[in-house]
Amino acid sequence: MIEMQSVIAGYGAGDVLQGVNLSVQEGAITCIVGPNGAGKSTVLRAISGLVRPRSGHISLAGEDISGRSPAQVIAAGIVQVPQQGGLFAELTIHENMLLGGYLIRRDRPRLRRRIAELEQVFPIIRERASEKAANLSGGQRRIVEFARALVLEPRVVLLDEPTLGLDPKASELVFDSTRMMQDLGATVLMVEQNVRFGLKLASHAVVMERGRVLLEDSAASLLQRPDMAALFFGSATTPEPDETAVAGEKKSP
Numbered sequence: 582m583i584e585m586q587s588v589i590a591g592y593g594a595g596d597v598l599q600g601v602n603l604s605v606q607e608g609a610i611t612c613i614v615g616p617n618g619a620g621k622s623t624v625l626r627a628i629s630g631l632v633r634p635r636s637g638h639i640s641l642a643g644e645d646i647s648g649r650s651p652a653q654v655i656a657a658g659i660v661q662v663p664q665q666g667g668l669f670a671e672l673t674i675h676e677n678m679l680l681g682g683y684l685i686r687r688d689r690p691r692l693r694r695r696i697a698e699l700e701q702v703f704p705i706i707r708e709r710a711s712e713k714a715a716n717l718s719g720g721q722r723r724i725v726e727f728a729r730a731l732v733l734e735p736r737v738v739l740l741d742e743p744t745l746g747l748d749p750k751a752s753e754l755v756f757d758s759t760r761m762m763q764d765l766g767a768t769v770l771m772v773e774q775n776v777r778f779g780l781k782l783a784s785h786a787v788v789m790e791r792g793r794v795l796l797e798d799s800a801a802s803l804l805q806r807p808d809m810a811a812l813f814f815g816s817a818t819t820p821e822p823d824e825t826a827v828a829g830e831k832k833s834p
């Protein structure tokens with residue numbers, strides 16, 4: 582569904598992506614893992630048009646989309662859920678959903694039908710429709726962000742660390758919602774800081790380090806590599822899938 586070939590990209594004068602090759606299978610959940618600073622978010626930004634490749638190619642279902650603007654990439658069918666909260670806190674859930682459908686706002690019946698469909702899958706959209714986004718918990722906001730990303734019926738959804746800052750229970754809900762995205766027909770490319778959780782959710786894995794893809798494999802076989810932690814995550818002491826590790830990044834000092 583998505584192919585990146587020899588993509589070099591970065592910010593200002595420096596290259597972060599040093600020739601990235603990767604392919605994302607249609608209908609799958611693919612998880613990118615790797616240490617901080619490896620370039621995982623930059624890969625998502627290159628696909629979504631927020632960072633323009635200096636060279637190389639990115640294609641969506643065979644069509645070259647490298648160098649397109651973010652709006653053109655969305656129109657082509659790729660929607661990114663940003664790493665940090667993308668909802669308008671002072672707007673209601675329903676208003677946020679309408680904004681997700683901004684590009685199809687002139688096709689009111691389609692927009693209404695699509696939001697009604699999403700209400701079936703994500704009941705919170707209906708139950709909390711007239712409440713401000715600010716009143717939702719972090720996990721609930723995430724789910725609304727997912728639903729909002731689906732309003733345009735994207736072919737591909739990009740998720741950057743969707744469980745960041747969430748407790749284990751909320752993280753489970755977010756993962757369930759990610760599966761629902763897949764069930765609704767979206768191809769999912771995600772970055773997840775909890776490697777073991779991410780690889781259990783995904784079918785395909787991409788390991789990045791220092792701006793390159795080290796390997797692509799099935800998530801199951803990567804999980805089983807005894808050297809996984811030592812090789813790819815800079816430490817042999819990665820916590821066991823102890824559920825407390827999920828929200829690990831946001832510990833108070």
Ligand SMILES: Nc1ncnc2c1ncn2[C@@H]1O[C@H](COP(=O)(O)OP(=O)(O)O)[C@@H](O)[C@H]1O
Binds near residue numbers: 593615618621
């Ligand atoms: N907006 C930016 N401007 C300049 N450098 C950036 C920017 N965003 C990220 N970088 C740098 O790019 C590198 C890769 O970052 P990123 O793609 O965010 O990595 P990851 O998501 O794997 O942690 C890091 O060295 C980071 O400092």
Ligand SMILES: [Mg+2]
Binds near residue numbers: 621741
């Ligand atoms: Mg990142």
